[in-house]
Amino acid sequence: MDSSKFTQDLPDWPKQTVRGHTIEGYRYTSKAFADQEFDHMWTKVWLLLGREDEMPKPGDYQQEEVGPESIIMVRQDDGSIKAFYNVCHHRGQRLVSAPKGKVRRFVCPYHSWAWTREGVLDFVQDADDFPQGNPCGKLTLTEVKCESFAGFIWVNMDPESISLKDYLGPVWDDWKGYNIQNWKRYLAKSTVAPVNWKVIMDNFNESYHVNTVHKPKGANVEKLRIHSGVDTSYKTTRFDMSDYGHNRMIMLGGYAGPAINKEGTVGEPLATILREWEVDPADYTGRGEDTREGLQAARRKLGTERGYDYFDNLNNSQLTDAYHYTLFPNFAVSLWVDGFHFLRARPHPTDPEQCIFDNWWYSPQPEEAPDQVRTTAGLVDREAEVEHELFNMGEQSMGLTIDQDLSIFPAQQKGMRSRAYKGAYLAGQESRVSRLHELIDDYIAGANK
Incomplete structure (x- = not known):
């Protein structure tokens, strides 16, 4: 047959x-x-990591590991989702360890550096003790390219990558009709x-x-x-x-x-x-x-x-x-x-x-x-x-x-x-x-x- x-x-x-x-x-x-x-x-391909409905409100986040890297995906105030490498730029501490949660800010457990959900540093202890000046407002978390499709969150560590739609090609067309x-x-x-x-x-x-x-x-x-x-x-x-x-x-x-x-x-x-x-x-x-x-x-x-x-x-x-x-x-x-x-x-x-x-x-x-x-x-x-x-x-x-x-x-x-x-x-x-x-x-x- x-x-x-x-x-x-x-x-x-x-x-x-x-x-x-x-x-x-x-x-x-x-x-x-x-x-x-x-x-x-x-570090060059689109990876399926999170699920949108598991982080419905601003401040909801998911964290997933890919090899040695850890990625945070967080819902923004405007409803969009951003993804960041899960690492504090002070001394390299991971910001979160839980697979999911809710935050107002990401506060480093080592020295309490605090990063907004948009990834901007907005608090450090003893801000006047930095010879190069207060780092608040100067440093940002490293963002990871992030798109959504079929209710899932996909990331690509290559900032120059093609779009997710182009990457998925005919898979995108096959899946879009199911309302997944x-x-x-x-x-x-x-x-x-x-x-x-x-x-x-x-x-x-x-x-x-x-x-x-x-x-x-x-x-x-x-x-x-x-x-x-x-x-x-x-x-x-x-x-x-x-x-x-x-x-x-x-x-x-x-x-x-x-x-x-x-x-x-x-x-x-x-x-x-x-x-x-x-x-x-x-x-x-x-x-x-x-x-x-x-x-x-x-x-x-x-x-x-x-x-x-x-x-x-x-x-x-x-x-x-x-x-x-x-x-x-x-x-x-x-x-x-x-x-x-x-x-x-x-x-x-x-x-x-x-x-x-x-x-x-x-x-x-x-x-x-x-x-x-x-x-x-x-x-x-x-x-x-x-x-x-x-x-x-x-x-x-x-x-x-x-x-x-x-x-x-x-x-x-x-x-x-x-x-x-x-x-x-x-x-x-x-x-x-x-x-x-x-x-x-x-x-x-x-x-x-």
């Missing part, structure tokens, strides 16, 4: 050439290489993983591992959860690449064909999803390949009256299919018609063989929606307020499918240190892995200035 006939109403992404990369082991273990990555790549800025977070789990950040991003840049790592182990609930409704075959999957290294993978969804049982009936959870949209699964007994179009028609008909007003902005494929994006360098998302699976890997500040990995989930809040939201870690009450959890890998579950991925990563990280590993031997469907590494090298070489 050719997937192109199902996604023919989608505009083409620009054609890209993959040169091929050997992906040597030192790229995951070397501190010297990690330093090159940070100096030449991390109005969606709510229902899962927020982060772990310190004993692997290089690229081990995680390599994994999300290919689906070759799915039939092995996520292969059902026998429990009916696991079989149904993983396979019902999505065709994971690379032969029916659409792969696209953009100019700045972002990728898109579209798998057919709402589709009972791959998981229909021997009696020809539609399994769970797809059967329940069909019923939620007033489609009787029994009508599709023996013809599971037709459920996708049936679900699309139902969502097209009922979506607006149920409060999913953005359905009118989406094409038919977006109403059912699994849209998986990897945004260069460190962000992956599975975007469903009613779910945004947020996956991010940030480099450790000192150790190239560790990273911080985030597994979050956002969903819309229409008036007529089920009382519970489906997430990768199970059902969550729609009215629940979710706290961010940070823990070492293995201390808690990150959710079924993500736990399966994480069970593989540490042994791969160890294998990268073996003298026997000479580099990757990639399948065609793993070309996005190669391109990730090609672009990292291009930044290090200065080719992306």
